[in-house]
Amino acid sequence: MGGWLDLTTGMGINVGDYFTKVSSQIMDFVSGLSPGKKLAMVGVGGGILMVIIGMFFWAGDKTFSPLMTNLNPEDSANIIRLLREKNIPFRVDQGGKNISVTPENLDQLRLEIATMGFPENSVVGYEIFDKQSLATTSFVQKVNQKRALEGELMRTIKSISGVKRARVHLAIPTKSTFVEDQKKSTASVVLDLEPGVVLSEKQVYGIGTLVARAVEGMDTTDVVIVDNHGKTLSKNASDSLAQATATQLEYRSKVEGDLEKRVEAILGRVVGEGHVIAKISADLDFAQVNETQTIYDADGSAVRSVQRDTKSMEGSRPTASGPAGALSNTPGQTPGAGVVKLSDTKTSNETTNYEVPQTVRRTQKSVGSIQKLSVAVMMDGKQTRTPAADGKFETKSEAWSAEKLKEFEDIVASTVGLDRKRGDILEIKTMEFKQEDFLEAELVLKEKERKSYIQNIVLYSVIGVTIVLFFLLVVRPFIKWITENTIDSVDTFLPQTLEELERMQKNAILPGLEEAIPVLPDRVDPEKVEGEMIKEKIITLVDSNPHKAALILKDWLHEPVKKEDGAEGDKGGGPGKSKTG
Secondary structure (H helix, E strand, O other), X not given: OOEEEEOOOOEXXXXXXXXXXXXXXXXXXXXXXOHHHHHHHHHXXXXXXXXXXXXXXXXXXXXXXXXXXXXXXXXXXXXXXXXXXXXXXEEEEHHHOEEEEOHHHHHXXXXXXXXXXXXXXXXXXXXXXXXXXXXXXXXHHHHHHHHHHHXXXXXXXXXXXXXXXXXXXXXXXXXXXXHHHOOOOEEEEEEEEOOOOOOOHHHHHHHHHHHHHHOOOOOHHHEEEEEOOOOEOOOOXXXXXXXXXXXXXXXXXXXXXXXXXXXXXXXXXXXXOOOEEEEEEEEEEOOOOEEEEEEEOOOOOEEEEEEEEEEEXXXXXXXXXXXXXXXXXXXXXXXXXXXXXXOOEEEEEEEEEEEOOEEEEEEEOOOOEEEEEEEEEEEOOEEEXXXXXXXOEEEEEEXXXXXXXXXXXXXXXXXXXXXXHHOOEEEEEEOOOOOOOHHHHHHHHHHHXXXXXXXXXXXXXXXXHHHHHHHHHHHHHHHHHHHHHHHHHHHHHOOOOHHHHHHHHHHHOXXXXXXXXXXOOOOOOHHHHHHHHHHHHHHHHHHHOHHHHHHHHHHHHHOOOOHHHHHHHHHHOOOOOOOOO
């Protein structure tokens, strides 16, 4: 029979005897346990076995990666049909909305699905016109145009963060010949949002503007936006007006708050923080006014051009003479000549063109400009400290002088930009502020801190006691139980007597190793073995601490030897004889 070699002792161990011994020890160990310990071992062993089996299943299970998410039933059915045709393993989650496949097939399937038009097959865009027939009627063309526009808007809205799906319905009326009969286009948008997503007013307004600008003749107020729960998200004209009013009030409060903080900050450095209160009422102008003004400067006119026209006439002209009648007009007759003397004529015209300077001013008044300010400031009295009879100081409040109040008015007027011409009002009053009694509040705060401190102490104490009890009642008994069982098993497994050790050595020597293993004598002298062990121990101690060993030997050499001690040493083996060998 084969065996093992124990290199520490040089002895061979029979394999069959070893396993027989171990199995018997295990059976004895189990039989010696109480029913509770047996049940605990069964439970722990079963749990470990289940964990191991689960790890094997988990290691052998295929990992899946999401292929498509948030699918509608039609797209999900088409993709599942494709996967089954290709015999590709897949997993469906969320009621068919999410489909997952193995990582090695993920990229290829995504490309194939994108080529087939999934998951956008239910949304038709302008690609509907790619396969349009020449025999398509005008009515079908209008319907396809409407479907394409709705589909493109759906795709665009779906790309917005937080929007899972979108439906767009357009109502585009037929164009009328008469303008007064033309109806406006309207739109309805249904949004399916991601869980926990709430669109802001700006996002809703942006979606409405997107739809309105995509359809001719549509205004933002003609777009109604609702979510998948039927809640209206868009605002109508009245809501827009209310929103504008709320914005104006918010801006007014901000202006008033900023001015109040300025006044309190600058006066607080003088009278003390918390000793001044400022309240300001601002009248703002939110009207949008555009003005165009043209100014002519007559005094600064200049001659641009001068045009002069002069005419003159001088000399005489002949006049008709001879008797009146037919004789004078008969051919061949020469009338007597006459000359009329004319006076000289001279005409002169002059036109002067002037360039008049003009200034054109186009003014757009800012919205929210201040028209009037009403400022009210209340100040605490001047705080003075006077020594009291008990040695402490007493604080008294005195009214500020008129000169100081005038200085405060000038400071406040400059801080808020006060303008008396537009009717601004400023009032500063001095009154004694009520001093709050902080003693009671301080006591309440201290009591609260004390309770919190006690609660923390109790909490940490309970945690510490729980840890100690767990160690004493669970960890320590478990360690003791394991240690005792291990010690008992080792003590039982080892040989108990020298005869048993010799018998084990003789029975466990492997074939061919008789010469390699030193042969032990038939009988082992216990006193010799004990002496050798003591000798080895003394040598080890001397090597570890030679100085101390030298001192001990020196004391032994100088110690007088008595007869009684010598007799006892001979009888029991003195340290110089039996102990050192």
